[in-house]
Amino acid sequence: MTTILKLDAVCKAFGAVKVADDLSYEVAEGEALGVIGPNGAGKTSMFNLITGTLAPNSGRVIFAGNDVTSHNAARRCHAGIARSFQVPQPFSHMTVFENAMVAATQAAGLREHAAERFCIEVLEQTGLLAKANTTAGSLTLLERKRLELTRALCAKPKLLLLDEIAGGLTEAECVSLIRTIKDIHAVGVTIIWIEHVVHALLEVVDRLIVIDFGRLIAEGEPHAIMDSPEVKEIYLGIEADA
Numbered sequence: 001m002t003t004i005l006k007l008d009a010v011c012k013a014f015g016a017v018k019v020a021d022d023l024s025y026e027v028a029e030g031e032a033l034g035v036i037g038p039n040g041a042g043k044t045s046m047f048n049l050i051t052g053t054l055a056p057n058s059g060r061v062i063f064a065g066n067d068v069t070s071h072n073a074a075r076r077c078h079a080g081i082a083r084s085f086q087v088p089q090p091f092s093h094m095t096v097f098e099n100a101m102v103a104a105t106q107a108a109g110l111r112e113h114a115a116e117r118f119c120i121e122v123l124e125q126t127g128l129l130a131k132a133n134t135t136a137g138s139l140t141l142l143e144r145k146r147l148e149l150t151r152a153l154c155a156k157p158k159l160l161l162l163d164e165i166a167g168g169l170t171e172a173e174c175v176s177l178i179r180t181i182k183d184i185h186a187v188g189v190t191i192i193w194i195e196h197v198v199h200a201l202l203e204v205v206d207r208l209i210v211i212d213f214g215r216l217i218a219e220g221e222p223h224a225i226m227d228s229p230e231v232k233e234i235y236l237g238i239e240a241d242a
């Protein structure tokens with residue numbers, strides 16, 4: 001098993017609010033790791049610490065064997081870390097294809113025909129090829145989520161971070177998105193997926209971690225984690241002895 005990502009005793013606080021409190025865990029290459037936890041637990045902040053938009057107060061982020069703690073977000077992106085945002089952030093006035101091309105050229109460093117060919121390939125994979133010439137601002141929510149995936153994949157990531165990508169979708173849309181994410185995982189992309197739609201997570205991830213007040217409070221096989229009384233109490237608000 002090769003470790004692709006390691007968080008080593010990462011701490012980050014905003015005033016009195018600890019968003020990462022001695023956070024340590026590892027992710028294996030090719031793994032799909034799910035992340036759950038209450039609102040405000042520090043899950044998105046953890047992604048910001050991994051991608052480099054947030055600097056830790058202490059601790060280290062190791063990616064593909066290199067200490068990237070001092071590397072900025074652009075450098076980490078070039079190294080192979082890409083993310084989708086909880087609220088889709090496309091260039092709304094540009095087409096789907098143009099959005100993909102920005103990622104393929106700026107993040108993956110591809111040029112001209114190679115970039116175009118790669119974007120077509122990714123749009124096929126994410127189910128958006130038919131919308132290639134549509135402006136991003138006129139897409140449905142599911143399509144915007146698919147565009148988030150497209151933009152992240154066009155950066156040619158080794159590690160893909162998904163932030164609540166299933167949120168707000170209908171059940172049928174969720175099923176269709178799960179299929180796409182499974183396909184992406186099947187070709188070897190390592191995934192860390194923060195999600196409140198737990199059944200979607202359980203269909204994809206190999207392992208689950210639970211974050212509360214910036215601390216890792218549970219880690220293990222997804223169904224066992226969801227069944228644990230501690231997680232039910234902290235995450236679902238059900239008292240352990242109820």
Ligand SMILES: Nc1ncnc2c1ncn2[C@@H]1O[C@H](COP(=O)(O)OP(=O)(O)OP(=O)(O)O)[C@@H](O)[C@H]1O
Binds near residue numbers: 037038041042043044
């Ligand atoms: N830049 C910042 N400055 C100050 N406080 C922040 C900042 N970013 C996040 N926080 C606070 O840190 C806490 C954790 O936020 P974060 O978005 O990481 O939680 P989360 O687990 O992703 O929540 P959710 O499930 O609601 O998306 C929240 O109380 C939030 O208000």
